[in-house]
Amino acid sequence: MHEQESTRLGDEIVRLVRMGARFRGMFKTGDLGAEFSALMLLPPLRAMGPMRVTDLAEFKQADPSTVSRQAAQLVKAGLARREADPADGRASRLAVTEAGVQACERVREARAAMLERALADWPAERITAFTDLFEEFNHAVEALLRTDPTTPPREPA
Template identity: 40%
Template sequence: MSRARDSSIDTIQRELTAFARRARAAAARLHPELPFVSYTLLSHIHDQQGCRATDLASHYMLDKSTVSRQVSALEKLGLIERRADPADHRVQVLHPTTAGSAALASTHASRRAAYQERLADWPAEDLDRFADYLLRYNSAAEGPGQH
C-alpha cells in the first residue's frame, strides 16, 4: 500500500470516528432521555415495521443482553410494545408505539434541520457525491468480512 493511500485511510478513520462522536452527542441533545443506541434500535424497529429482538442483535452485532436492556428501556419509556407474531404466536415482535413514532418524527426533523444547516453551503454535486460515497462505504460493510 502506498504512503498516500495509508495517509488517506488514516484520515478517513479519524474523521469517521469524529463523525460518530458528534452524531452521538447530537442525538443526546435532540432526545436526552433516549440514548443513541436506543434511538438507533427504535429507528430500526420503525423502519422494519416491527422486528424481533434477536433480529436487532444480529443486525447490529450486539449481545442479546445488551439488546434486552435497551428494549426494556424503550418499553418503560412507552416507545415500543411487544406483539405476538401472527405466523408464530410464541414469537414476540417489537413495534413502535404512537409515542415512539412521534419521538422518531420529532428527532428526525431536528436531525434533518441540523444536517441542512451544516451542509447549506455545499453544492448539489458535492452532496450527491458524498451521499454516493456513504452508500458505497456502508454497502461494503454488509458483505463478507464486515467491520
C-alpha cells in the same frame, strides 16, 4: 488505496465517532423517555415491522443483551410494545406504538435539521455526491463485516 489516504480516512472516521455524543446532544427532541441508543431501534422497527429482539440485534449488529435492555426502555416509555410472535406463541416481538412513530419522526427531523445546519454552505451537488459516496462506503464496510471471518464479535450498541 494508498496507505496515506487510508490513514487519513481512518483518522476522519475516528474524528466523526468522537463527535457523535456531542452531536446527539444537540438534537432538539425533548425528553422521549429513553436513551438515544434505544431510540435508534425505532427506525428499523418502523420500517420492517415487529421483530424479535434477537432479530433486531442481528440487524443492528449489536449485542442481544444490550438491545434487550434498550427495548425495555422503549416499552417503559410507551414507544414500543411487546406482542406475541405469531410464529411461536412462547416468544414475543417488539412493535412500534403510535408514540414511537412520533418519536421516530422527531428524531429524524432533528437529525435532518442538524445536517442542514452543518452543510448549509455546501452546494447541493456536493451534498449529493458525498451522500452517494458515503452510502457506497457503508455498503462496502457492511459487506466486509458479513464476509470476513476475522471480524470480531459485535460490540455493545
